Amino acid sequence: MSDRYSPILRRLVVDGTPERAFLAFVNGISVWWPKGFSANGENLTRVTIELTPGGRVFETGASGAEISWGSVTDFEPGVRIVMAWWLGLTEAAPTVIEVVFAPALDGTEIGFIHRGWGNQNVGQHGKFDAAEGWDRVLHAYRDYARWHAARVGPDTTTTIIASRRLWIATEAVLTPVDIRFFLPLPADGSWGCRYEIDWPERRRVFTMFGADGVQALYLAMSMVGSEVYGSDYHDDGTLMFDRPGAGYGFPVSANDRDQLIGHDRQFF
Template identity: 30%
Template sequence: MTLDPIVAEVTVPVTTTEAFVGFTAQMGEWWDPMLTPDPAAYTGIAIDPDGPVASVHGDEQYVWGRVVGWDPIGRYTQEFWLGHAEEEPTTLDVTFTDTPEGTLVHLEHRGWTEGSEDVRATYTHWDDLLRRYAAHVS
């Protein structure tokens, strides 16, 4: 097993600002409810640019991250602990780069530590999530 970052990317036919807004403010619209603590009650995702990232399930929120970088011109970074301990967060780092076709969205999920190989192996959905995201913003 490896501790290398998980990398996924997609090019979307929108501006970098539109791509950023689609990824952040609209995450709850494209995120797969099956990847939340309570899929049947899932209603969205709340992101505070200066604080927590949480799945919203009716009146309940399940915090699974914290924003540590918010640059609408090109980068979104958060601590990430969905599926593992908050005390051992990983990092989700997403960049948005202009291309002739629109915007290249490059995602890296990194920060895996010794002993987290089994947890890392469960993160197989980033390509699927980026396809859902691309369909949403396109």
């Protein structure tokens, strides 16, 4: 992506720690994103950032149809997120958005960079740089971050409530696969439960939403189970919990129950 033209730069301070501000940005985007900045307008029902390398960024309208905005190219929770971006542009001439989260005396300083402007897309530069462009979007995020920080109380965004270590056994080498579940938190009428899976090639981070904390946690556990059973390590028989073939101790979605092995088949 070209950098022939000046990037759009913004700085602002939001309430909460960098970890909390990051989660408010990613997990709360359906709440704070202005509907006018979408293809569906008032019919916008959800915005999703799939927090994994190559994860999709997209909107969902009232009809259920999805419209792509971009993709996640890099991220570090509580530190930064980088996305290829083509909302308001064309996918053939995307730009890059980078959002950086840094501790500040009175909250978190947000560094916002919209770069990658070239001859094919610079004609749209002005609408993003205008007061009704990114300024409006970021002010909406700042207001939501303030509300979110006040509602959840003491910072619990990094509180791990459960963890499990699986193993990949290849010849004489055991490679750990650590799985962590974080405290479910309220998110504008629903609850979100974040989880992480440390696969050897990458860290998978995602959040599942439910009607309350219990449902969000159960859905997160089920998603982990489906991902574990859908992994190449399960398929080649190298993945295990306490012993090969005994299962992993996670529920799965109804569509994946025919894949269960060992104790998982008995209990789930």
